[in-house]
Amino acid sequence: MSWDLKSDRPIYSQLIEQIELKICSGIFAPGTKLPSVRELAQDAAVNPNTMQRALSKLEEDGLLYTNRTSGRFVTEDVKMIQQAKHRLAQEQISEFLEKMKSLGFDKSETLSIVSEMLKGAKK
Amino acid sequence: MSWDLKSDRPIYSQLIEQIELKICSGIFAPGTKLPSVRELAQDAAVNPNTMQRALSKLEEDGLLYTNRTSGRFVTEDVKMIQQAKHRLAQEQISEFLEKMKSLGFDKSETLSIVSEMLKGAKK
DNA sequence: ATTATTGTATTAAGCGCTTAATACAATAAT
DNA sequence: ATTATTGTATTAAGCGCTTAATACAATAAT
Structure with a gap:
């Protein structure tokens, strides 16, 4: 596990x-x-x-x-699970963006870095 | 502060x-x-x-x-600071992608969600 | 020279987290 | 009926983190 x-x-x-x-x-x-x-x-x-x-x-x-x-x-209660899922996703995203911002990357920079990494990895 | x-x-x-x-x-x-x-x-x-x-x-x-x-x-040592910056950025990105994956979002989904959020926010 | 500020170190106390060792009630499995 | 498995609860111990209260050496500021 x-x-x-x-x-x-x-x-x-x-x-x-x-x-x-x-x-x-x-x-x-x-x-x-x-x-x-x-x-x-x-x-x-x-x-x-x-x-x-x-x-x-x-x-x-x-x-x-x-x-x-x-x-x-x-x-x-599938609805509740969905809600939890989206709440967690939102949290992840905003924490991530906030930290990248603190590091000195603006939003467009962050986006292009992520795109690059996703292209690099297969599938 | x-x-x-x-x-x-x-x-x-x-x-x-x-x-x-x-x-x-x-x-x-x-x-x-x-x-x-x-x-x-x-x-x-x-x-x-x-x-x-x-x-x-x-x-x-x-x-x-x-x-x-x-x-x-x-x-x-500016070089060292740059290294730290990139190391931290890498860590943030992979932690983020990994968690989104665990949540059940594949990479293209994650990318489009992030793009959406960045469009939504001004600047 | 004296004073204030720097980093550094030590000791004791309290607190939350974690574990280990048990125990109990309820009920599904036999 | 008996047994095994379920969640649950309690107590004591150890450990790391944090704080509070001090103290000291080195040196910049006065």
């Missing part, structure tokens, strides 16, 4: 982010059952409490729901 | 990042004297030790140098 956790940010917050991405991209499909807390924790090489913390937050946000003893599931 | 520190990441690491940006964009020009540790710390509303920690790292990286009692200065 390749969790690839960095040490310069709280783990639970990185877990939230990565699971969120998997839900938004459909890797964790709507209505699907997630692996158990213990399984996920082991897979990510993390303490169950830490994984639990991340999952609770996602549940609070409405992306997951829990059936007391049968497990956790991805929401079936 | 608007430091705008978040609580979800170590402060010293955010300080490094922001000072690095100011050096790369020329706001802190090559050869320029920085404010003292204490001043910077007060400005950022942070403990002097924490600011010191960030500055030490930047010095280690070669972007700053210290004159024992007269203060800290931005390197005059």
Whole structure:
């Protein structure tokens, strides 16, 4: 599953982010059952409490729901997932543009650099 | 100066990042004297030790140098600053593209979204 | 010469994050 | 009925980050 956790940010917050991405991209499909807390924790090489913390937050946000003893599931509210996806995309884009601006690249420069990189990479 | 520190990441690491940006964009020009540790710390509303920690790292990286009692200065090695600038830009771009990919946007989609946003914003 | 400012260092305390070790209730699976 | 699996909760310990309170040496400013 390749969790690839960095040490310069709280783990639970990185877990939230990565699971969120998997839900938004459909890797964790709507209505699907997630692996158990213990399984996920082991897979990510993390303490169950830490994984639990991340999952609770996602549940609070409405992306997951829990059936007391049968497990956790991805929401079936596709609209909500779409909203989350677009919110995250917006955040990414504005953070990116802002940082490039701080670095001293104006918008047209940034755009051409990105285009160049995309041409360079295949597909 | 608007430091705008978040609580979800170590402060010293955010300080490094922001000072690095100011050096790369020329706001802190090559050869320029920085404010003292204490001043910077007060400005950022942070403990002097924490600011010191960030500055030490930047010095280690070669972007700053210290004159024992007269203060800290931005390197005059413009080439090194340029390198740092491009390294940071590369990092930003690949992180951004990678995250958009995780979200389920392919490269051409990402490019058109960014173009759209840049058209929308004035200038 | 004296004073103020520079970077630097040390110690103790508090806080959040993370882990480890458990335990419990509810219920699906057998 | 029994067993295994689910989410959940608690406690104690360790660790890094941050702050506060100091102190010191070197030297620029006066």
